[in-house]
Amino acid sequence: MNYSLRKRILVTGGAGFLGSHLCERLLAEGHDVICLDNFFTGTKDNIAHLLENRYFELMRHDVTFPLYVEVDEIYNLACPASPIHYQFDPVQTTKTSVHGAINMLGLAKRVKAKIFQASTSEVYGDPAIHPQPEHYWGHVNPIGPRSCYDEGKRCAETLFFDYRRQNNLKIKVARIFNTYGPRMHPNDGRVVSNFIVQALRNEPITIYGEGTQTRSFCYVDDLIEGFIRLMDSPDDLTGPVNLGNPGEFTMIELAETVLELTGSRSALVHVALPQDDPKQRQPDIGLARARLGWEPRVALRDGLTSTIEYFDGFLRGVRGDA
Ligand code: NAD
Ligand code: UDP
Numbered sequence: 459m460n461y462s463l464r465k466r467i468l469v470t471g472g473a474g475f476l477g478s479h480l481c482e483r484l485l486a487e488g489h490d491v492i493c494l495d496n497f498f499t500g501t502k503d504n505i506a507h508l509l510e511n512r513y514f515e516l517m518r519h520d521v522t523f524p525l526y527v528e529v530d531e532i533y534n535l536a537c538p539a540s541p542i543h544y545q546f547d548p549v550q551t552t553k554t555s556v557h558g559a560i561n562m563l564g565l566a567k568r569v570k571a572k573i574f575q576a577s578t579s580e581v582y583g584d585p586a587i588h589p590q591p592e593h594y595w596g597h598v599n600p601i602g603p604r605s606c607y608d609e610g611k612r613c614a615e616t617l618f619f620d621y622r623r624q625n626n627l628k629i630k631v632a633r634i635f636n637t638y639g640p641r642m643h644p645n646d647g648r649v650v651s652n653f654i655v656q657a658l659r660n661e662p663i664t665i666y667g668e669g670t671q672t673r674s675f676c677y678v679d680d681l682i683e684g685f686i687r688l689m690d691s692p693d694d695l696t697g698p699v700n701l702g703n704p705g706e707f708t709m710i711e712l713a714e715t716v717l718e719l720t721g722s723r724s725a726l727v728h729v730a731l732p733q734d735d736p737k738q739r740q741p742d743i744g745l746a747r748a749r750l751g752w753e754p755r756v757a758l759r760d761g762l763t764s765t766i767e768y769f770d771g772f773l774r775g776v777r778g779d780a
């Protein structure tokens with residue numbers, strides 16, 4: 459590549475599910491990548507295949523502490539994402555979102571870097587409108603067990619917009635909806651990983667409730683394309699921008715597709731529906747379509763096929779990346 463186009467890019471949470479795919483993509487584009495992680499939920503296995511690349515640098519660091527590096531862009535992804543992980547140490551989760559954002563924004567301010575925040579559809583809480591557009595302010599419980607994540611992410615968004623107003627920082631805020639793909643955690647209790655692992659082991663597939671509730675699942679490669687387009691968009695586009703796949707499926711449809719693709723003998727069993735389980739969650743991606751020319755391309759069946767292949771290797775002790 460043209461040397462002058464090579465950017466120095468910091469990815470916090472770079473050893474996690476989304477972060478490892480982002481590092482891979484940025485390296486493929488010829489950039490110099492610093493992957494920062496404290497390995498709370500991320501693993502060295504996720505980025506082992508990148509260590510040989512001399513433009514890849516791995517740094518063990520916790521974003522709640524200051525960091526002094528010289529970079530052109532920052533993608534701030536550090537934060538546990540699934541309920542069992544973020545509820546393990548809720549105070550640390552809030553610190554990671556809030557102190558982590560302050561430190562990364564302070565760094566961006568000092569080195570004049572453009573900075574991207576991985577926010578979440580959870581900022582909409584238990585939404586009163588479907589699908590959720592970016593101008594919906596949300597319906598979040600500030601004191602419940604999920605608040606450390608939801609409110610931490612909301613406060614991080616506030617900090618991003620205040621740093622922009624006070625210091626004229628170049629900010630990009632993405633609100634990410636359910637994403638799946640290789641390197642997602644096999645034991646984090648999410649529906650895609652649960653169904654695939656159960657199917658591969660020929661164990662019963664656990665449908666919570668009737669299984670008529672719907673969700674929208676975005677394949678990781680589509681999401682990363684959205685990240686890059688948002689980061690490279692004109693400075694007036696700060697976000698928040700919803701990124702997700704609007705295609706809706708019932709949990710029964712998801713289970714049947716997983717069974718078919720794995721050729722599994724698992725039975726479907728119905729277990730109790732968790733309290734407050736939303737009937738529907740679907741992104742409104744009108745803004746991303748209009749301003750980024752972005753929409754998901756990978757069909758659920760195709761994305762599930764790659765994800766199943768990864769989990770199959772993982773369960774047999776073979777990493778897909780090696
Ligand atoms: P993940 O748990 O795989 O990745 C998070 C990474 O951050 C891990 O590698 C973890 O070790 C690291 N980390 C956590 N706390 C840290 C700290 N204090 N200092 C440094 N590193 C730390 O989760 P993911 O699915 O890859 O999510 C990445 C980001 O995207 C998160 O901010 C998450 O909130 C957001 N997000 C993800 C989804 C999704 O569907 N996967 C949806 C909405 C938002
Ligand atoms: N910070 C950092 N790296 C830098 C610059 C700042 O980690 O290169 C941290 C710094 O420790 C501070 C935070 O970012 O706590 C916010 O910085 P800012 O300059 O906005 O505020 P101040 O230093 O005035 O508190």
Ligand code: UDP
Pocket residue numbers: 636647648649650652653664665666667669671673709731732735736739
């Ligand atoms: N779900 C299920 N079986 C499982 C795990 C989850 O039927 O083994 C359902 C769950 O009740 C919810 C949907 O799948 O309706 C998505 O759950 P997940 O925890 O993956 O994500 P979220 O609820 O945050 O969208």
